[in-house]
Amino acid sequence: MLLVLDVGNTNTVLGVFARTADSEDGRYEVLAANWRVATIATQTVDEYGVLFRNLFAMADLEAKGIHGIVISSVVPPLDSTLRQVCERYFHTKPLFIEPGVKTGMPVLYDNPAEVGADRIVNGVAAFEKHGGPCIVVDFGTATTFDCVTKKGEYQGGVITPGLGISADALFENTARLPRVDIRKPARVIGTNTVGSLQSGLYYGYLGLIDGILERLLDEMGPETTVIATGGLAPLIGKGSRFIKEVDEFLTLEGLRLIWERNAANREAGKSRPVTTEVSPSKPWPQGKSRGR
Numbered sequence: 001m002l003l004v005l006d007v008g009n010t011n012t013v014l015g016v017f018a019r020t021a022d023s024e025d026g027r028y029e030v031l032a033a034n035w036r037v038a039t040i041a042t043q044t045v046d047e048y049g050v051l052f053r054n055l056f057a058m059a060d061l062e063a064k065g066i067h068g069i070v071i072s073s074v075v076p077p078l079d080s081t082l083r084q085v086c087e088r089y090f091h092t093k094p095l096f097i098e099p100g101v102k103t104g105m106p107v108l109y110d111n112p113a114e115v116g117a118d119r120i121v122n123g124v125a126a127f128e129k130h131g132g133p134c135i136v137v138d139f140g141t142a143t144t145f146d147c148v149t150k151k152g153e154y155q156g157g158v159i160t161p162g163l164g165i166s167a168d169a170l171f172e173n174t175a176r177l178p179r180v181d182i183r184k185p186a187r188v189i190g191t192n193t194v195g196s197l198q199s200g201l202y203y204g205y206l207g208l209i210d211g212i213l214e215r216l217l218d219e220m221g222p223e224t225t226v227i228a229t230g231g232l233a234p235l236i237g238k239g240s241r242f243i244k245e246v247d248e249f250l251t252l253e254g255l256r257l258i259w260e261r262n263a264a265n266r267e268a269g270k271s272r273p274v275t276t277e278v279s280p281s282k283p284w285p286q287g288k289s290r291g292r
Contacts, residue, residue, distance in 0.1 A: 125254030
């Protein structure tokens with residue numbers, strides 16, 4: 001089995017891919033289990049180890065069945081902890097998505113090392129599944145728009161505050177407005193404070209998403225496919241005029257694809273595959289969160 005982890009600033013999403021009896025070339029083709037847990041930077045190696053093992057136990061999966069682990073992280077302080085968790089509890093050295101890892105996707109950013117790992121992973125999965133040009137809207141702590149060209153190049157994108165932190169800022173900086181559940185209200189005109197807040201949050205954010213997408217599509221062309229992923233993708237994606245598909249597991253699929261593209265090099269004992277996509281001489285920025 002293959003364990004994939006997408007570590008975001010708010011949540012960490014885990015998935016376990018398994019092989020079927022007729023899997024081609026031993027590929028991991030079936031998502032056997034998935035979980036979403038809070039990202040807690042202060043948790044220790046053993047606390048994360050116990051959490052992961054308990055999740056496995058609830059899904060009737062054996063930790064010893066894991067033969068590979070791949071991680072996309074935008075929280076650098078957790079990288080060392082997760083590396084130790086993998087080695088101590090799964091007896092496997094993880095593959096981190098970082099400069100030097102073969103992704104199969106050229107990066108056209110001015111400084112490729114500035115791109116969050118999850119954004120590249122999303123681009124890889126979207127192009128593999130839908131071709132190009134395409135746009136991935138990832139609803140995380142930040143909402144990111146990632147643009148992939150017709151040739152499969154990561155072109156760049158847009159980063160905006162996420163809906164959750166936008167709502168938190170409103171609640172924390174007003175004296176009398178309550179914290180409300182973020183949902184689509186029955187009508188736009190609110191007849192009470194809660195309804196008015198929910199309408200403003202939902203339709204205001206939907207307007208932001210569609211406004212940016214409209215401008216991106218003007219630049220990229222009307223044939224561009226728009227895919228949404230992330231925790232709030234089902235809520236916002238259904239109301240958007242431009243989002244054509246909601247793919248909850250897009251990032252997990254991208255991690256699986258990148259693992260497979262690096263599997264041969266890892267099995268040959270190479271510590272880091274050679275790539276021309278992101279220069280290994282440009283390390284990820286340290287000391288702060290990346291991407292979303």
